[in-house]
Amino acid sequence: MEKVKAHIVSWLKAYSEKSNTDGFVIGVSGGIDSAVSSILCAETNKKVVLLNMPIRQSANEFARAERHIEDLKNRYSNVSSHELNLSPVFESFEKVMPFDIESNGLSLANSRARLRMMTLYAVGQANNLLVAGTGNKVEDFGIGFYTKYGDGGVDLSPIADLNKTEVFALAKTLNVIQGIQNAAPTDGLWGDGRRDEDQIGATYAELEWAMDFVGNEADLDQRQMKVLSIYRGFNSANKHKMEPIPVCQISEDLKH
Numbered sequence: 734m735e736k737v738k739a740h741i742v743s744w745l746k747a748y749s750e751k752s753n754t755d756g757f758v759i760g761v762s763g764g765i766d767s768a769v770s771s772i773l774c775a776e777t778n779k780k781v782v783l784l785n786m787p788i789r790q791s792a793n794e795f796a797r798a799e800r801h802i803e804d805l806k807n808r809y810s811n812v813s814s815h816e817l818n819l820s821p822v823f824e825s826f827e828k829v830m831p832f833d834i835e836s837n838g839l840s841l842a843n844s845r846a847r848l849r850m851m852t853l854y855a856v857g858q859a860n861n862l863l864v865a866g867t868g869n870k871v872e873d874f875g876i877g878f879y880t881k882y883g884d885g886g887v888d889l890s891p892i893a894d895l896n897k898t899e900v901f902a903l904a905k906t907l908n909v910i911q912g913i914q915n916a917a918p919t920d921g922l923w924g925d926g927r928r929d930e931d932q933i934g935a936t937y938a939e940l941e942w943a944m945d946f947v948g949n950e951a952d953l954d955q956r957q958m959k960v961l962s963i964y965r966g967f968n969s970a971n972k973h974k975m976e977p978i979p980v981c982q983i984s985e986d987l988k989h
Contacts, residue, residue, distance in 0.1 A: 846883025877971025
């Protein structure tokens with residue numbers, strides 16, 4: 734994966750220079766995607782600010798994020814970090830809602846992601862930095878497993894053309910700490926450390942297979958048919974995230 738690493742680093746550096754920015758700000762969750770993305774940003778030698786933004790975070794996720802941040806700061810002189818505890822802000826948000834938001838867990842989870850997006854952009858704008866995304870190909874273009882205007886709200890996406898298994902392979906090349914390489918993928922939005930596989934119902938390897946499937950469904954076994962159904966269900970339900978915002982087209986004759 735050395736060639737992939739070099740290509741992405743060159744792309745990141747060129748984009749920053751073209752946009753007249755000083756580097757990148759990125760949220761670190763303790764997961765493989767943000768770990769890989771942040772190292773790629775650090776490799777540009779541009780300024781990189783890592784944000785650890787816990788919101789009632791599980792202890793394991795928070796600890797992995799902290800270890801990764803310390804590892805990068807030891808390896809790269811251009812990397813700095815901030816720990817921003819957003820739990821009090823999030824709790825204030827809950828209190829002013831005019832309805833029982835706690836009864837809708839997904840609404841709360843997505844609100845966490847959107848609060849972090851706001852924080853990243855505030856820090857980025859104040860420091861002339863681009864907000865670097867952490868989504869991979871399966872999440873961003875397959876099943877839409879991200880929050881609209883949350884972790885989906887970024888300036889550029891360095892690993893969005895890599896499948897999850899490719900991200901894990903790249904993590905080895907980049908020497909991501911072993912604790913993150915060994916951890917089961919989570920989205921970090923629930924506070925209980927639930928795995929992506931628990932929420933989706935399939936592994937990333939299975940989803941990658943489904944995303945590329947073009948064969949005869951009659952030849953599939955029961956599990957393969959189930960995975961294909963899961964993939965298609967997510968893909969259909971989340972199309973609104975992956976396509977441009979619908980714009981109501983108004984003809985000129987209606988305007989006069």
